[in-house]
Amino acid sequence: MNNSLPKAALPAGPVGTASSRVFDNLRKDLVGGRFVAGEKLAINALKERYQVGLSPLREALNKLAAYGLLIQENQRGFRVPKLSRDELDDIAQMRLEMEGMALERAIAHGDSHWEADLLAAAHRLKHADISLDKGEEWEHLHTQFHRTLVAPCGSVWLLRFIEQLHDQFDRYRRLGPKMPTIRQELDDQHHQLVELALLRDAKAARALLDDHIHKSYDVALKRYQEHV
Amino acid sequence: MNNSLPKAALPAGPVGTASSRVFDNLRKDLVGGRFVAGEKLAINALKERYQVGLSPLREALNKLAAYGLLIQENQRGFRVPKLSRDELDDIAQMRLEMEGMALERAIAHGDSHWEADLLAAAHRLKHADISLDKGEEWEHLHTQFHRTLVAPCGSVWLLRFIEQLHDQFDRYRRLGPKMPTIRQELDDQHHQLVELALLRDAKAARALLDDHIHKSYDVALKRYQEHV
């Protein structure tokens, strides 16, 4: 084979293992609410659905269980965790504490590179086509924005926990269909957050982020209550 | 087979799957410093060491990677995460924030059942034979004590994160051999923590816990620096 093209020129990129691919897809589907909470996973059906063999599938399921998106019970497989009001409250409360902390630190430490990334992320989010592929594109840019916002907080572990909490929170927020009304208000807050971050007004930024999380919580709670 | 003994009478208890057993053992060994940081794991050697087949072993490794006790690199297996001063600082800082928060909430919500558990845990810890099986017994009771201390904080996720941080912290703290001198001082603090918790003095308890973590941090840092 005399293909002299460098690998990077090909569109494919690093394909990754079957296990990592099914992990990504399953995670997306679990967070996006494409499984029923409490449901027991039929492994053979998943094999079909994700077009993988048993071994990589089980490895992905094990990782998701350790991550908290699945419950693993010895000798009786995997199930999707139930949803509860109490847990939603817990998750939202933890988001307030941890993202608030992270935002203050990010504002203290973030450099001009961060400012640029933040502006870019907010802009991309604003122009995302929400109607495209069930808003999957918007969801991704939204996650990316919040990730960027707290990125320079200086703590790898704090970022890790926040990511995990976001995934858990989104299991509630993404239960129902989109609500464009409240959505607009939340979108506006993203830009206000950028403004306050650039002004280095940690106090005001944190207050706004608190409000943002509270409003998101209201949406998530509504979805949950309608869903039950 | 006419064995009429109820299952519970047998000493074995729930044996669990091969995967869960090797997960527990590997976790203990990783936290206990029985692997070299940065080392690449030879899967075949682990198969020998833990007496399991490939599939359950790989499932355990995948879980540990999602949990943060291993690094998984596509197509090149698993390695033990490196240690660094920066990460130790991060972990200790996060412990201060999160355990402090949890302790205040536990003191606010814990009932008399909790008080009893706490006294019992502290007592067991005090009388643990530290010389036994490399102090493994003491380590277990120590973990148990700290777990009990914050147990009624009301947040499942906070407890989960704290547990994870403890495991990470212990990778540093347990690098070298035991230091009986400083150990005594830390042991005393455990009992003082119980006292303050029973008095419901959240402020003082948190201050003492901060100091406790700081002292533990000093130990861990020393170990780390001697170890490099």
Added chain:
DNA sequence: TTAGACAAGATAATCGATTTTTTAACTTAC
């Protein structure tokens, strides 16, 4: 001398089949 190509061996990932355990349906005794 050294960068690149190649081949052989080692390791990681995956597959297909087997073993073990659970679940559910059915029976039988009280």
Added chain:
DNA sequence: GTAAGTTAAAAAATCGATTATCTTGTCTAA
């Protein structure tokens, strides 16, 4: 009619072997 016991089917866990990928050492050509 209920509860304990039995068994067949389903599902989970594990094993042994295969396939794919990486690593290392050697060689060649500039």
